Amino acid sequence: MIIVAVALLLLLALIIRPLFKKKKPNAIPKEEIIKGILEKEVRFYQNLSSERKAGFYERVANFLSNVKVIGVDTTVDDTDKTLVAAAAIIPIFEFEGWAYTHINEVLLYPKPFDQNFNFEGENHIVGMVGNGAMQSTVILSKPFLRDGFMNDNNDSNTAIHEFVHLIDKADGATDGVPEVLLQHKYSLPWIKLMKDEMEKIRKGESDIDTYAASSETEFFAVVSEYFFKQPRLLKEQHPELYARLKTMFGHKTKV
Structure with a gap:
């Protein structure tokens, strides 16, 4: 009986252990690369004091450590990752400790897409927060992600728009x-x-x-x-x- 009990305990430990295993952080770009992109492309960051820039970087790095940025039929580079994270942090920057708890990934599409997430044919969606099985996902059109930061001649930023929806949804x-x-x-x-x-x-x-x-x-x-x-x-x-x-x-x- 003792041997059986020990065996059951070992089996139970093997089953439960993965449930409590700490999630491995995502690999993120080097600090100097992220800061360089923020300094070049993100006006919000440019206008911060040196001390607040350090805090903004920490929030961006933490976001990227916990949320994957994945390309769908497109490549994702350090600029894409940094801009996604910047868009996420800008609306919540003044709320220390506030984080997005129900998002696991951001998908980048090569162009606008439709309600079925197809980007062939007539499409007009450039960003959305997923529902149902995709409720932990934000989907963005990569060209519009970049344009939101790199084009200063308009008042549009698709990525910020979608993260504001998440705040509204909280x-x-x-x-x-x-x-x-x-x-x-x-x-x-x-x-x-x-x-x-x-x-x-x-x-x-x-x-x-x-x-x-x-x-x-x-x-x-x-x-x-x-x-x-x-x-x-x-x-x-x-x-x-x-x-x-x-x-x-x-x-x-x-x-």
């Missing part, structure tokens, strides 16, 4: 009202501001991308892109909206 509902960023007393004023701004967009009285008027969910993501990509212009054109987003994201950089 309270269990993707509805344009991110409870993780909003104190309860500010929820109703934010909803009213959204509806007012969406109506202006529909009437052609706003410079905000018309896609923002499709739903509160997309409004929040689109104006967040605008906020991080062209904060000075947003402040000039939409001072109340800028002030609300600055409070939400705890933004400290002067514009």
